[in-house]
Amino acid sequence: MKTVNAADYHDLVRVSEPRISPDGERVAFVRTVPRDDERYEATIHAVALGGEEPRRITLAEGVDSEPCWSPSGDRLAFVSTRGEDDRPQLWVLPTDGGEARRVTNVAGGVSAIGWSPDGERIAFVQSSTPAEREEGRDLGIDDADYERESPDPRVIDRLIYRADERYFDGGHSHVYTVDLADDEVTRHTDGEYDYVSPDWGDADTLYYAAKRTDDPDDNTVYDLIADDLAGGAETITRTTAWEPGLAATAGRIAYRRRPEERSTLRQVEIEVFDRESGETTSLTASLDRTVEGVPKWSPDGERVYFPVPDEGSVTLRRVAADGSAGSEVVIEDGHVDGFDPGRDAVAVTRSEWDHPGDVFASTPAGGETNRLTRVNAGYLDDRAVPQPEELRFESDGKEIQGWVLTPPDLDPDESYPLVVEIHGGPHAMWSTGGTTWHEFQTLAARGYVVFWCNPRGSTGYGEEHMAAIERDWGDVTMRDVLAGADLVRNRAYVDEANQFVTGGSFGGYMTGWIVGHTDRFEGAVAQRGVYDLSSFYGSTDAFKLIEWEFDAVPWEEPERLHERSPTAYADRVTTPTLVMHAENDYRVPIGGGEAFYRALKKNGVETRLVRYPREGHELSRSGEPGHVVDRIERIARWFDGYSDHHDVPRALERGDGGLSVADERREGNETEPGDGDGPIDR
16 A cells, blocks of 8 residues: 655645534535645535535635534625635625625635624624724725735834734734625724624624733733624623633623633633623533633533543533533544534534544534545545554653554564654644644654654643643653653664654754753754743743743843753754744744754754745644645655665755755656755765
């Protein structure tokens, strides 16, 4: 059989955003596949719960997202970039056949859409500047060539002035509705605050949230607002969270809460506020797990559904809205990344070890689950996909969960190099599915044994496990990761003289930390990492992470933050280390990667810096397809170059890191995969 390789990314289909129709007969979802090296094709498909083949219901133009059924099921709203510019706009499609029509043409684009219960209006969020609001461009633009001009120079007076891959440039998110009778757009909020999470309670009441306390960039306090559209808006309660995740039903709202003190070390809970009684009920106080994602109400308003990372699976749970009982598991296995509860079924998208994602439907209580799609069946049918083996091991007296993935043609009498993968976060959780499926299977197919785990600091194992790295990024996680790597390297088929390590974000931090504290690895790839905590504090949109995790700021305890930074140990590094970073990464800005690379270079380490233009922090998950492939290939080629098990050419001293896979494909170049990415000088 064929094996998985990096370029297969162009053939893999992803599914997301499942939405079950009001009659419970169909599930709409987004199907995404690379179109070329730079773009994706994302279209909306629908599949019947009865098991028919899914069919495409939107045109393959632009990128479609956020499918949303009207209350009667006769129309489907969605967001799309089709048209003359790349601003996402609102479209509505009749479900009994016919063409979709564009409903909005607004300057800031459309997101977070939701139908009013009477089906007459759709709420959405748009980022708009004061000038656009004053000129009415946030309500509609007549000039098809209009583009928001970036200030030159940029004058900054906010603590947080950029995020994701963009600068705010004076824009704030506001809540709007569009009346479908005449496509008239109305703005419901104003001012220099960001309003988020709009959701309808009834046809006349819209709920949303905003940070309006003190400096909004310096706290996590959200006002939860009820807007009685005919009578005005009022704050009805507050919560503290990075994202409120507000969901409404008649007279009640569900939302996320995370204590503001040491917030990143604490778990997310779900609360319900009853507007009539003024009472707040915690639904997850007895659950020692964090909540991931936005909660959703059952159609009858009796229960709240939410995803929960739990010991290597992202499960789906539900709980009675009155808090009368503990939560119950609806879907236990796999990695759930999207869900939608309906009257008689719950639709989910989830991935498992043997596939990167499909649409499933479960009974509301989870008694029976059926697979509705096999979007990658044609690809997987002739691919060898080995099953990861679960490990449980001890580190400092604590049990750690991990997995080992072996090459598909493993010969137990042979020996294979080991790759240790470390997740980001730091408070995240890896499973056997999710976004790492393709990367891990590719490395295994290249002849590597791949090991990954959820060390202390990870979610999914309770708050004590999550908070165990407080003030101690580095050592605690390293002990856990290396304890698992020791267990795997002692297996007869692992060559303990050929070990490699890589990780991104916090995993990049850990890669830098580990090579500064041990020489056991033959090669390392540090990706989009935090390498100097003080400079990270000054450049990231997530500066509170340092305040909460270390209880420190650079001007008060510079030495302590320095000694917990990988750059402080650059003079100890002997491991050949490839540094990879995205140029538009505003969560972990590229300056940290540049500084770490220079520190390694000045200290005589075999190193190279690879910069990805146009990419942000999500490069590995949603970057340009050519860059996603190139990144995995470069990791493998770097390890190949320092492994005694891979016959690759000597690296070329060109200084550009070698041709990318995308470049080789475009130029028809048959250059071997080691060119420019293997050992610097060996």
